[in-house]
Amino acid sequence: MNVLLLGSGGREHALAWKIAASPLLTKLYASPGNPGIGSVAELVKLDMSDHSAVAAFCQEKKIDLVVVGPEGPLVAGIADDLRAWGIRVFGPSKAAARLEGSKGFTKDLCAKFNIPTAAYGRFGDLASAKAYVEKTGAPIVIKADGLAAGKGVTIAMTLEEALAALEACFEGAFGTAGAEVVVEEYLTGEEASFFCLCDGATALPFGTAQDHKRVGDGDTGPNTGGMGAYSPAPVMTAEMTERTMREIIEPTMRGMANLGAPFAGILFAGLMVTDQGPKLIEYNTRFGDPECQVLMMRLKDDLLVLLNAAVDGQLAHMSARWSDEAALTVVMAARGYPGTPEKGSVIRGLDEAAGGGAEIFHAGTAINGGALVANGGRVLNVTATGATVGEAQRRAYAAIDHIDWPQGFFRHDIGWRAVEREKAGA
Numbered sequence: 001m002n003v004l005l006l007g008s009g010g011r012e013h014a015l016a017w018k019i020a021a022s023p024l025l026t027k028l029y030a031s032p033g034n035p036g037i038g039s040v041a042e043l044v045k046l047d048m049s050d051h052s053a054v055a056a057f058c059q060e061k062k063i064d065l066v067v068v069g070p071e072g073p074l075v076a077g078i079a080d081d082l083r084a085w086g087i088r089v090f091g092p093s094k095a096a097a098r099l100e101g102s103k104g105f106t107k108d109l110c111a112k113f114n115i116p117t118a119a120y121g122r123f124g125d126l127a128s129a130k131a132y133v134e135k136t137g138a139p140i141v142i143k144a145d146g147l148a149a150g151k152g153v154t155i156a157m158t159l160e161e162a163l164a165a166l167e168a169c170f171e172g173a174f175g176t177a178g179a180e181v182v183v184e185e186y187l188t189g190e191e192a193s194f195f196c197l198c199d200g201a202t203a204l205p206f207g208t209a210q211d212h213k214r215v216g217d218g219d220t221g222p223n224t225g226g227m228g229a230y231s232p233a234p235v236m237t238a239e240m241t242e243r244t245m246r247e248i249i250e251p252t253m254r255g256m257a258n259l260g261a262p263f264a265g266i267l268f269a270g271l272m273v274t275d276q277g278p279k280l281i282e283y284n285t286r287f288g289d290p291e292c293q294v295l296m297m298r299l300k301d302d303l304l305v306l307l308n309a310a311v312d313g314q315l316a317h318m319s320a321r322w323s324d325e326a327a328l329t330v331v332m333a334a335r336g337y338p339g340t341p342e343k344g345s346v347i348r349g350l351d352e353a354a355g356g357g358a359e360i361f362h363a364g365t366a367i368n369g370g371a372l373v374a375n376g377g378r379v380l381n382v383t384a385t386g387a388t389v390g391e392a393q394r395r396a397y398a399a400i401d402h403i404d405w406p407q408g409f410f411r412h413d414i415g416w417r418a419v420e421r422e423k424a425g426a
């Protein structure tokens, strides 16, 4: 098979690495990719917003499957447009990607199909949103409805913060994404990421993970796209997984089919495991980054076979096998992240770092004058496996010790919650 992978982050490097290991693969292309992806794929420059140009490339290169990494092109309808050209695509339609593209859409789906989630209101103007917040009180959560690159959520511990967040949204801080706002109940519990591979009718559980959103050790400082992750998530016991499938995922699959928008692709449920059981915080309609990196390390089966089954509606006949080992990834970021990262600093020592069995996925790198340089906020994902999360953690940090990049930084406590659990259980 010839495969085209769209995207350029650590998530896409992990997907490329796993697809490249498939005996089904003839040739892998990636656009735009990055230097790490370039070690297993031919990098091509396509304008992802020009769906006809992508389709023309697929026809010329006889692409048998397009795998879409990020949410932006899915929400913009790239899967529908490529399918209209007869091209096979792994990723949801525009109508199904509303699960990520509109928080209000997902909340209404939950209400209609009785899916456990935070109580909420949807508002298109400041006055009515303010009235709701004043009536409900803090703590409360304010969310821009649309895609806001992970920045559209405010957890307001006071009424003042909540009102300021509403004003910012309606004043255009998130552009059109904030023209509508979801206000919701503040949930407490432990968060987990739950993944399903979906073919429109069947949802196959596809691993669990926990990530670390705050930039600093001890879960302090501003939110980021994720500073590290590990899999599996200990909080997702067999019972919690069964409840999540029955109470959240399966009603979502039926609901989406019911609305004429069956979901095919990766359904990523952000969960809060509360005293009353799992509640949906939000859906994403793609793999998490960096959660994908740890999932790919643990997946024993051929990813390409599974993606094909999802595209062909054959998941009811499939299963996925996972390593019993834990996987953990530490994000190395460029100074300044999550604000404006410094670009261009030289990174050395990756071969030595990988020597001990770690996988180093590139997230934001470039080649400049023959040297590997930082070219984004999150730059490298140093990923290792182990019999326990603690062992995977030690291996990942041992690999980082070999990386020579003074301008980079990373958290020193990725996996702390699971490691503490392991120590308490030992």
Ligand code: AMP
Pocket (backbone or CB within 6 Å): 118, 141, 150, 151, 152, 153, 155, 184, 185, 186, 187, 188, 191, 213, 270, 281, 282
């Ligand atoms: P999101 O961008 O929707 O993933 O939200 C970012 C983070 O905000 C989530 O990972 C949670 O940590 C937190 N969050 C979102 N909604 C809620 C909620 N209703 N209650 C508590 N925390 C929330």
Ligand code: GLY
Pocket (backbone or CB within 6 Å): 211, 225, 226, 284, 287, 288, 289, 290, 291
């Ligand atoms: N790591 C969270 C996300 O990919 O949305």
